[in-house]
Amino acid sequence: MDEWNQMVDEMNEALAESFDQSMQAQTAFMESWNDVFADSTPDDETLSEGIEGYNEAYEVWMDAAEQMFERSVDAAQGEEVEATEFRDIWLQSANKAFKEVMETSAFAAANGQLVESMLELRQEADDVTQESLGELGFATREDVVEVGERLVELERRQQDLEDKLDRVLDALEE
Numbered sequence: 001m002d003e004w005n006q007m008v009d010e011m012n013e014a015l016a017e018s019f020d021q022s023m024q025a026q027t028a029f030m031e032s033w034n035d036v037f038a039d040s041t042p043d044d045e046t047l048s049e050g051i052e053g054y055n056e057a058y059e060v061w062m063d064a065a066e067q068m069f070e071r072s073v074d075a076a077q078g079e080e081v082e083a084t085e086f087r088d089i090w091l092q093s094a095n096k097a098f099k100e101v102m103e104t105s106a107f108a109a110a111n112g113q114l115v116e117s118m119l120e121l122r123q124e125a126d127d128v129t130q131e132s133l134g135e136l137g138f139a140t141r142e143d144v145v146e147v148g149e150r151l152v153e154l155e156r157r158q159q160d161l162e163d164k165l166d167r168v169l170d171a172l173e174e
Contacts, residue, residue: 050106064093
């Protein structure tokens with residue numbers, strides 16, 4: 001009887017943990033999606049497709065919850081159910097649910113906006129870094145590029161002078 005109670009406790013704990021992680025993932029996903037669209041509103045078709053994708057993902061989550069319930073009942077009726085089976089149900093469901101959402105144009109638009117925002121943020125950070133380096137007297141990227149361009153120009157001029165000198169020496173030898 002103690003083994004049975006321990007197994008049920010482990011399954012309940014695994015179920016509760018999986019459900020909690022699932023809800024946290026769904027909440028984080030919806031919050032990030034909401035944050036991305038806060039600055040701009042997608043067109044009706046994109047929004048509709050995004051909602052449809054989320055609804056399909058929601059159905060996947062509900063199917064997973066039903067499977068978890070069924071397997072819990074099976075375990076309660078004495079069937080041997082591994083705790084890892086519960087984890088696998090949630091992992092497979094998470095993959096499928098995210099796939100449903102990621103295939104929408106709304107997700108692509110949100111992802112594009114996110115990448116654009118990240119690139120803008122990176123450029124701003126880079127500008128601040130370069131300005132700080134300049135104020136501290138260190139060489140900035142612009143300084144290094146300028147030195148490189150000057151070096152290339154000097155090498156080109158040196159090659160021109162060497163070519164002219166070779167022509168003058170050839171003319172003197174003749």
